[in-house]
Amino acid sequence: MTVAAPTIPHAPAFIEKAPLERYVAPEKPSLVGMSRAELADALGSIGVPEKQRKMRVQQIWNWLYVRGVQSFDAMTSVAKELRAALDARFTLARPEVVAEQVSADGTRKWLLRLPSENPGERPHEVECVYIPDATRATLCVSSQVGCTLNCSFCHTGTQRLVRNLTAGEIVGQVMVARDRLGDWPGGTPPTDGIVPSGDRAVTNIVMMGMGEPLYNFDAVRDALLIVQDGDGLGISRRRITLSTSGVVPMIARAGAEIGVMLAISLHAVRDELRDELVPLNRKYPIAELLEACRNYPGASNARRITFEYVMLKGVNDSIADAKALLRLLKGIPAKINLIPFNPWPGSKYECSDWEQIETFSEVIFNAGYASPVRTPRGRDILAACGQLKSATEKLSARERMALRAMAMTEE
Ligand code: SAH
Ligand code: SF4
Numbered sequence: 561m562t563v564a565a566p567t568i569p570h571a572p573a574f575i576e577k578a579p580l581e582r583y584v585a586p587e588k589p590s591l592v593g594m595s596r597a598e599l600a601d602a603l604g605s606i607g608v609p610e611k612q613r614k615m616r617v618q619q620i621w622n623w624l625y626v627r628g629v630q631s632f633d634a635m636t637s638v639a640k641e642l643r644a645a646l647d648a649r650f651t652l653a654r655p656e657v658v659a660e661q662v663s664a665d666g667t668r669k670w671l672l673r674l675p676s677e678n679p680g681e682r683p684h685e686v687e688c689v690y691i692p693d694a695t696r697a698t699l700c701v702s703s704q705v706g707c708t709l710n711c712s713f714c715h716t717g718t719q720r721l722v723r724n725l726t727a728g729e730i731v732g733q734v735m736v737a738r739d740r741l742g743d744w745p746g747g748t749p750p751t752d753g754i755v756p757s758g759d760r761a762v763t764n765i766v767m768m769g770m771g772e773p774l775y776n777f778d779a780v781r782d783a784l785l786i787v788q789d790g791d792g793l794g795i796s797r798r799r800i801t802l803s804t805s806g807v808v809p810m811i812a813r814a815g816a817e818i819g820v821m822l823a824i825s826l827h828a829v830r831d832e833l834r835d836e837l838v839p840l841n842r843k844y845p846i847a848e849l850l851e852a853c854r855n856y857p858g859a860s861n862a863r864r865i866t867f868e869y870v871m872l873k874g875v876n877d878s879i880a881d882a883k884a885l886l887r888l889l890k891g892i893p894a895k896i897n898l899i900p901f902n903p904w905p906g907s908k909y910e911c912s913d914w915e916q917i918e919t920f921s922e923v924i925f926n927a928g929y930a931s932p933v934r935t936p937r938g939r940d941i942l943a944a945c946g947q948l949k950s951a952t953e954k955l956s957a958r959e960r961m962a963l964r965a966m967a968m969t970e971e
Contacts, residue, residue: 575839576708581677581684581723590653591624591646592735593728595782606645616642618791624652625792628735628744654732658685660740666692666754670736674705674729684723686770688733690741692754696763701733703780704771709805711825711838713870715904716770724776730783733769734793737762765795767802768823774807774814781818788820797821803868808844808852815857822856823866823897824849828876829884837876846888853892864893870901871912871920882923896929 594602599620600613608616616638623635630652632643655672662668668690673683686702706719742748743761755761765787767773773780784800787793802814803823814822826849828834834841841849853865867889871877885896898921901911912920 575710575843577710577720577722578708580708581705581721583723583726584675584677586651586653586675588649588651590651590728590732591620592652592654593726593731593783593786595727595786596621602650606642606649608642621789621792625786625789626745628738628747630739654735654739655686655729657736657740662753668740668753670740672733672736674723674725677723684721686725686729686733688737688769690737690762692756692761694754695756695758697756697761698764698766699734699737699762700766700769701730702769702771703730703767703773703776707771708775709772709838709840711805711840712836713827713872713901713907713909715902715907718906719770722771725771725779727779727782727786730779731786731793734762734765734787734795762795763799765800766823767800772805772807773802774804774810777810777813781814784818784820798863801866803866805838805840806844806849807840808848811852811856815859819858821863821866822853822859823868824853825870826867826885827870827872829881829888833876837870837872850888850892859893861893864895866895866897868897868899870899871917872901873910873912873916875909877912877916877920879919879923882920886924886927886929894929896924898924 589602591599591602596617599617603613603616604610619637620635623629623638627634629635632638632647632652635643638646655674657670658673659671660668670688670690672686672688674686676683684705686705688702689700691698691700702725704722704724706722707714707716708722710717738744738761741750741755741761743755749755749761756763765784767780767784780802784797784802787795787800788797797819798821800820801823802818802820803825804811804814805825811822814820825838826834826846827837828841829846831841831845834846853859856865859865867885869876869885889896898917900917901909903909903911
């Protein structure tokens with residue numbers, strides 16, 4: 561008797577890279593990114609009596625996230641002995657900035673160094689990009705080193721080494737930006753770039769840097785809850801946008817547990833094409849993705865879901881595509897964000913012609929959607945969307961062994 565093989569609706573294919581690199585915590589962990597409960601435990605571990613912990617956590621939280629201090633010594637309302645005890649076991653470290661570039665339009669890009677799994681190996685790197693304008697400024701934050709997914713038009717997707725960032729490394733990007741922008745009480749803003757006119761140098765956060773945030777859900781949630789905290793960094797959830805390539809099962813959880821604005825990297829209106837551009841579509845096809853959007857908690861005309869659509873010449877940019885897009889999004893409170901494709905060395909696509917982008921955007925505008933074209937800011941420093949690929953690459957097994965051996969002989 562023969563047993564029929566189960567039918568697989570979408571051809572199994574190379575969707576995700578594995579395995580992930582591990583995060584190995586430093587001997588002295590940073591308090592940045594710990595939740596209040598974790599901070600209380602940290603205090604408990606150095607002998608702070610339970611009944612004092614809540615008050616101490618509140619004090620430290622304020623020094624960390626309102627004042628932005630970088631040393632325990634600066635926490636003058638905390639008893640000297642406690643400061644010393646904290647200093648012996650913890651740090652206030654943020655990711656290390658290895659390079660800063662300022663683009664002519666004020667965009668800043670920081671290359672951040674993060675610890676690698678094995679001492680002696682090349683460290684991991686991520687980028688964090690700051691995009692200011694006259695009244696607001698958006699920080700584009702990464703959630704992973706590289707990305708496990710392989711969207712065919714995305715430079716980050718070609719990076720082989722992948723590690724999830726910790727909550728501390730995600731919150732740390734916001735801290736680094738504010739450190740570099742002199743954006744703490746008493747700080748001095750830089751003179752070589754634009755900072756918005758209000759009282760905050762970072763007004764909005766987008767999780768649109770390297771990585772797929774919904775593949776690193778817990779750390780992204782924990783970090784964004786700290787970023788939203790009204791007694792700390794205080795960036796409201798309406799000013800935080802999480803962009804996903806469509807990890808359907810996690811979308812409802814993102815709404816319930818993080819509550820931020822949602823952006824979907826749609827890019828195609830037919831499964832056949834989306835399977836190629838965003839291979840995760842083979843797992844979660846368009847209809848399922850849009851169903852998850854329809855059910856996204858809190859979506860309303862005031863809180864629309866953004867649909868990102870990268871303009872690829874001759875691939876997804878026809879008028880028929882624009883009309884199909886409108887049909888697909890019917891009934892969903894949506895914004896449409898057309899992104900001119902940013903080419904990168906070796907990419908097989910071209911950006912649509914400007915006239916075509918305008919015609920496409922007109923069809924969308926005439927249907928009642930605002931369709932801002934996201935201008936490719938920061939092109940001169942390769943910071944624009946999808947070009948966030950650092951020098952970090954997976955080392956060959958041989959290089960790894962050689963490095964480890966070198967590290968051992970140095971000791
Ligand atoms: N992984 C998440 C978030 C990071 S990518 C996601 O895919 O949504 C941020 C946005 O930049 C996504 O919409 C992504 O599709 C887009 N993007 C990636 N490569 C690009 C490129 N070369 N040109 C323009 N946009 C790109
Ligand atoms: Fe990953 Fe997003 Fe790039 Fe796709 S577009 S490879 S999900 S970072």
